[in-house]
Amino acid sequence: MQAESVIAEPTPSRPKRRDPFEAPDVSGNLRRSSVRGASFMSFSRIAGIGLRFLSTGILARLVTQDSFGLITMTAVISGFLTIFTDVGLTQATIQREQINHRQISTLFWINVALGLLLAAIFAASAPLVAQFYHRSELLTIIPILALSFVFGSLGLQHTALLTRNQRYPLLAGVEVFSSLAGVVVAVWMAKQGGKEMGYWPLVALAVVPAFAKSAAAWIALRWVPSLPSRGNGVKSMVKFGGDVLGFNIMNYFSRQADTMLISKYCGAIPGTFYDKAYNLLLMPVGQINGPLGSVSIPALSRLQKEPDRFRRYFLNSIQLVCSLSLPVISAITLFADEVVRVWLGESWAASATLFRLLAAAALIGGISNPAGWVLISLGMTKRYRWLGFANSVVIVTAFVIGLLLGPKEPGQIGSSQGVATAYSVVMILTFIPYWAWALKDTPVKLRSVLVTMLPPAISCLPAAAVAWWMKGLAAAHANPWLWTIAAMASFGIVYAATLLFGFKKLDFFRRIASEFRSR
Numbered sequence: 001m002q003a004e005s006v007i008a009e010p011t012p013s014r015p016k017r018r019d020p021f022e023a024p025d026v027s028g029n030l031r032r033s034s035v036r037g038a039s040f041m042s043f044s045r046i047a048g049i050g051l052r053f054l055s056t057g058i059l060a061r062l063v064t065q066d067s068f069g070l071i072t073m074t075a076v077i078s079g080f081l082t083i084f085t086d087v088g089l090t091q092a093t094i095q096r097e098q099i100n101h102r103q104i105s106t107l108f109w110i111n112v113a114l115g116l117l118l119a120a121i122f123a124a125s126a127p128l129v130a131q132f133y134h135r136s137e138l139l140t141i142i143p144i145l146a147l148s149f150v151f152g153s154l155g156l157q158h159t160a161l162l163t164r165n166q167r168y169p170l171l172a173g174v175e176v177f178s179s180l181a182g183v184v185v186a187v188w189m190a191k192q193g194g195k196e197m198g199y200w201p202l203v204a205l206a207v208v209p210a211f212a213k214s215a216a217a218w219i220a221l222r223w224v225p226s227l228p229s230r231g232n233g234v235k236s237m238v239k240f241g242g243d244v245l246g247f248n249i250m251n252y253f254s255r256q257a258d259t260m261l262i263s264k265y266c267g268a269i270p271g272t273f274y275d276k277a278y279n280l281l282l283m284p285v286g287q288i289n290g291p292l293g294s295v296s297i298p299a300l301s302r303l304q305k306e307p308d309r310f311r312r313y314f315l316n317s318i319q320l321v322c323s324l325s326l327p328v329i330s331a332i333t334l335f336a337d338e339v340v341r342v343w344l345g346e347s348w349a350a351s352a353t354l355f356r357l358l359a360a361a362a363l364i365g366g367i368s369n370p371a372g373w374v375l376i377s378l379g380m381t382k383r384y385r386w387l388g389f390a391n392s393v394v395i396v397t398a399f400v401i402g403l404l405l406g407p408k409e410p411g412q413i414g415s416s417q418g419v420a421t422a423y424s425v426v427m428i429l430t431f432i433p434y435w436a437w438a439l440k441d442t443p444v445k446l447r448s449v450l451v452t453m454l455p456p457a458i459s460c461l462p463a464a465a466v467a468w469w470m471k472g473l474a475a476a477h478a479n480p481w482l483w484t485i486a487a488m489a490s491f492g493i494v495y496a497a498t499l500l501f502g503f504k505k506l507d508f509f510r511r512i513a514s515e516f517r518s519r
Helices: 030-062 065-086 089-095 101-124 126-133 138-145 147-153 156-164 168-197 200-221 235-266 268-302 307-334 336-343 351-368 371-377 381-405 416-439 446-474 480-502 506-518
Strands: none
Touching: 030 168, 030 200, 030 268, 030 336, 065 101, 065 126, 065 138, 065 147, 065 200, 065 235, 065 268, 089 101, 089 156, 089 235, 089 268, 089 371, 101 126, 101 138, 101 147, 101 156, 101 235, 126 138, 126 235, 138 147, 138 200, 147 200, 156 168, 156 200, 156 268, 168 200, 168 268, 235 268, 235 381, 235 416, 268 307, 268 351, 268 371, 268 416, 307 336, 307 351, 307 371, 307 446, 307 480, 307 506, 336 351, 351 416, 371 381, 371 416, 381 416, 416 446, 446 480, 480 506
């Protein structure tokens, strides 16, 4: 739902332009606008995951595992620096009730200045990173990858304004175009040069989407920032962004410390196997949480003064997140061997063991992500920052313990098994305390969240039992893949039947489907 500009047009024959600084009206059917928005964003995420699966599958056969390992080493540093490109200012643009052109222009230039600074820092760090990993190739790779900071910073406020005003068709187009551009260029380079091209297709896969996304966002919004100014009320927005940045920094360390430790003490190849396993588990959860988060945070921000609507909206979002993410992670874990063979090939088969060990961590991390939606939309960013700090300290401590006490057997996965096990254990132990702290003094109660999560969680149990039984039958047949596909289908059927009819959630999803079809 878009708010119309209150500024009169110079000629009555021209249509009114949408004001990018006007908050959308949520007095109408909020569920309908959210479902429509989520449908567009889900399309972009599904397209993105499809392109990523396709490109990874192709590049895994054209590019050496060592080249993937080199990019994994750089990703730990570049991903951390990427946090500072935004410094939470896009969330400030989305959450604030009233904004204006001068404020967002100032935020735009702050983002660009940080992008330039971070590019310079990353490029200058190349010798240190190369020495840390003992790989001279990083001296060449890192300066090129640094360009992505500059390109990415140019479109941050444009995409934030598109999100704030719920212009999801344009956002979806921007996301799909940028992903497609990166995949096309990377695959073309790999096809042209083969393995002799080395790591350059993977470098292109990181740099090209940043440029394409910013260019597409400028074309989609057609907003041109003015020069930065003082005294425009941007200080409070920067403080808001600083708290979000604090959480993101801590969260990043907790998500990347495991890969960094494994790559450092076990080698590039074990680090790559671990990284691929965890990313594949997180990828579907990200495709679910991403679209829902992009529509839920703006909507919840508009409902700050209506606690009952705020609570209902959030619980519905949690129900949708859990109903979609829990079966996906469970199925990927159950069929880990088959997924690895199809997606990456036989040479990556060792990743299947890590899939199973990391499953609980990925699952709990995925369904806990919406806790941040509550704190950001209510402006409780100080607690959001400290929540991230405490959680990260516990998780990184678990990584170190897992590395020291885990199995030391040589091979492709080696000590990474201990890290994966420790990660899942600590996520299970901190699940309830994490949610309890996040929801304290908010309109949402912990008990209602847990009750909402139970039906999809319980529905996975009979589905997994039936699928496991059918999967066991596959080994005794001449065509095991046919039985494996049947087992996958049975998982989905049993899960859906249990959730929709056993827990009587059919009406909920029927309403969601009705709103989707109304588009």
